[in-house]
Amino acid sequence: MRNIRAIILLLSALCAGHAFGQLIRGSFERPLPASHVLLYGTTGSDHPVLDSVPIRPNGSFEFPRGSFAPGFYQLGINGDDRIDLVLDPSDPVVEVAFHGTPLQRNLNVLRSGDNQRMWAYKLVSRAGQDELQAIRDQRAAASPLDTVVLHRLDRHEAMVRARMSHALDSLSSIAPDGQFARAVRLDRQLDAVARSGPAAIRGVFDYSDPWSLRSNAYAKATVMYLQGIKFDNEYAYHRACDTLLSEAAADTSCWRYMRHQLVDIFSTYGPDEVAQYLVDQYVIGPGALLPPDPDLVRIAAVQLRLALGSPAPDTLLTVPGEQYTTRLSAIWPRQDYTGLFFYSSTCDHCHAQMPGLRELVSEEDPRHFKLIGIALDATTEEFMATIAEEGINWPCYSALIGWGEPAAKAFNVKATPTLYVLDRQGRIVAKPMDHQELRAFLESAGN
Known part of the structure; x- marks a missing residue:
């Protein structure tokens, strides 16, 4: 009976503690630097606002008690003036004091062991980084022949790095199960396999772990x-994106962020065709586990314009050496499907596709399928030579301005060869990778 009563009391205490939640509070010295303080979450490299509370006239602030998922957060004022914060149920109260701005250089952690350890290391790290910068400046000013000075600077640099590493080891070992120690271990595991390839990275990092999403490790591991x-x-990046999204799929929040991160990376830095693949496959296509949020739609605006099911851009097509021009919209209503083959006469991969395309065109009913070529060529001579040498049996067009070709710009072509398929209504219905995929599409569409 006594054991049952003890268990009931323990469960009651745990439930009460969970309902009571964590308390985040602090203070600012006067004059007050802002009217409100904000709590930010961490989702990879993004930091959405979770809550905002006013700073009282006496400088104090306090967030309502809440049950926060363990991980890394931020406190901030005035937009970009922020500090990192660790939240964990083992720390029921997190209390900080600010003695000025910027917040990072004027912080005192009054309560919360994990935050005290994290900020103790940040202090050591900041001093170490200042020393390392001074060493770099001295090395840049030294003569390359002054080996005595260079060796002394090398020893000094090694000593500073060892001191920083020792501080990190010591502080993280105090509470090895804490959030700070866990983040340190994960970061070191990633660094250890950085040069060992993607498989090794997957071996130490779980892309479906929501905890890692609440740290800076997630974005680092993806990059x-x-x-x-x-x-x-x-198609190497296509396969890599497929793998990363598959690895993240067990957790909805991880998969959503992974999709957003990949589209953002490839939309910003390229290759653009990878961003287009992600949109076609995972934003609006069969691999989309979740609908896109407005921010993702904004990032992928260019790709969505050319996504499967979207109306194809109309564009003017020119026959070199003739006055004849036509609009693409005058071609697509005449057959069930119209293929657009963007190529260049100097592109070996383009020439490799031509025999298969030539065979496909000769087999297809012209009422079912028509292929047109759009050459990113610069001269009539190279344009006509390719048609003759390859025995091309489909109409070809070119404005003879290379990558300035209007049709290529309209379809956001970033590499050749590129294939699109339009239906009779001018909608984009397929983007085959090669002539084999084009054949497979037409065979399935004919059934």
């Missing part, structure tokens, strides 16, 4: 994975 990809063929 490291992509940097380790060997570009052995033009």
Whole structure:
């Protein structure tokens, strides 16, 4: 009976503690630097606002008690003036004091062991980084022949780095199960396999773990994975994105962020065709586990314009050496499907596709399918030579301005060869990778 009563009391205490939640509070010295203080979450490299409370006239602030998922957060004022914060149920109260701005250089952690340890290391790290910068400046000013000075600077640099590493080891070992120690371990595991390739990175990092999403490790692990990809063929990044999204799929929040991060990376830095693949497959296509949020729609605006099911851009097509021009919209209503083959006469991969395309065109009923070529060529001579040498049996067009070709710009072509398929209504219905995929699409569409 006594044991049952003890268990009931323990469960009651745990439930009460969970309902009571964590308390985040602090104070600012006068004059007050802002009217409100904000609490930010962490989702990879993003920091959405979770809550905002006013700073009282006496400088104090306090967030309502809440049950926060363990991980990394931020407190901030005036937009970009922020500090990192660790939240964990083992720390029922997190209390900080600010003695001025910027907040990072005027912080005192009054309560919360994990935050005290994290900020103790940040202090050591900041001093170490200042020393390392001074060493770099001295090395840049030194003569390359002054080996005595250079060796002394090397020893000094090694000593500073060892001191920083020792501080990190010591502080994280105090509470090895804390959030700070966990983040340190994960970061070191990633650094240890950084040069070992994508498979090794997957071996130490769980892309479906929501905890890692609440740290800076998630974005780092994704970028490291992509940097380790060997570009052995033009679809290497496609496969890498497929793998990363598959690895994240067990958790909805992780998959949503992974999709957003990948689209953002490839929309910003390229290759653009990878961003287009992600949109076609995972934003509006069969791999989309979730609908896109407004921010993702904004980022992927260019790709969505050319997504499967979207109306194709109309564009003017020119026949070199003739006065004849036509609009693409005058061609697509005449058959069930119209293929657009963007190529260049100097592109070996384009020439490799031409025999298969030539065979396909000769087999297809012209009422069912028509292929047109759009050459990103610069001269009539190279344009006509390719048609003759390859025995091209489909109409070809070119404005003879290379990558300035209006049709290529309209379809956001970033590499050749590129294939699009339009239906009779001018909608984009397929983007085959090669003539085999084009054949497979037409065979399935004919059934």
